[in-house]
Amino acid sequence: MVKIVLALGGNALLKKGQKGTYEEQFNNAKKTAKTICDIIELGYDVVITHGNGPQVGAILLQNEAGIERGIPSMPLDVANAESQALIGYMLQQTIQNELAKRGLMKNVASIITQVIVDKNDPAFQNPTKPIGPYYSESEAKKLMKEKGWVIKKDPRGGWRRVVPSPDPKAIVEADIIKKMSDLGYVIISTGGGGIPVIKTDGGYSGVEAVIDKDLASAIVAKLVKADILMILTDVEYVSLNFNKPNQKPLHTVSLSQLRKYYNDGHFPPGSMGPKVLAMIRFISSGGKKGIIAHLDKAIDALIEKSGTIVLPDDVYNSRKL
DSSP: OOEEEEEEOGGGTOOTTOOOOHHHHHHHHHHHHHHHHHHHHTTOEEEEEEOOHHHHHHHHHHHHHHHTTTOOOOOHHHHHHHHHHHHHHHHHHHHHHHHHHTTOOOOEEEEOOEEEOOTTOGGGGSOOEEEEEEEOHHHHHHHHHHHOOEEEEOTTSSEEEEEOOOOOOEETTHHHHHHHHHTTOEEEEOGGGOEEEEEETTEEEEOSOOOOHHHHHHHHHHHTTOSEEEEEESSSSEEETTTSTTOEEEOEEEHHHHHHHHHTTOSOTTTHHHHHHHHHHHHHTTOSEEEEEEGGGHHHHHTTSSSEEEEOHHHHHHHHO
């Protein structure tokens, strides 16, 4: 059976322009569950990861609002854990229900996942990872002044808060994830890139940061020995010269080609850059195929009728013969 890691973007639960109510997110989860179950029904063994930017941002805002009522605020790593449970619950239930409708008997489980980072990672001095809602320029300037946040313009429009995004090194719950995946369970893990922790003399300790979920997903894919890593997002293709008159979508590319485009600076660090880097790492570590595609085009992307397909050099070259 072909094993695939599905890395779900924020649009799996929250569409741009929505408020983020439970009803909106749960209905979106139902639609996403159908896509996931379509893939399972095709015979793929599935492991799921997901983003959490809007959700963790909302949790942080709720924390701040509670301070006025005497409710202690929780740090970012705890908010990350809360978002893993929140999103994991919705995906877990909707996937389980959809599987039952189709007569597919599979267990679904969410794992609260900690990911080890280096305490000396330079990312702590240069916040780049967007979290939370989109703001107007005037709102962004006000929040930067009032709260001391770092807020930057998002390439997709609007302004968003950014926090440190250290490089993921390893997963604390690696053995659990691998064993459950090997048993054929549908695993939901490494939500939002995982809870960032560092090693200390006393064990693990959480830090104020957010790990990129696509880079963490590449670690998961290597861990479970996935054949395919599929990153599902809100654009259909990876493009060169994005949002410029000479924009060019990439359909099928080799590892070497993609690495060259990455090194040439085609992909912004706050949006497509980590997705492309995740693909480079996955294919370099032995992955057979990488896919970056729109969530709504997942099935088409699996048969290479949509999305950007990344192949090892030898496979790519053999297709050209």
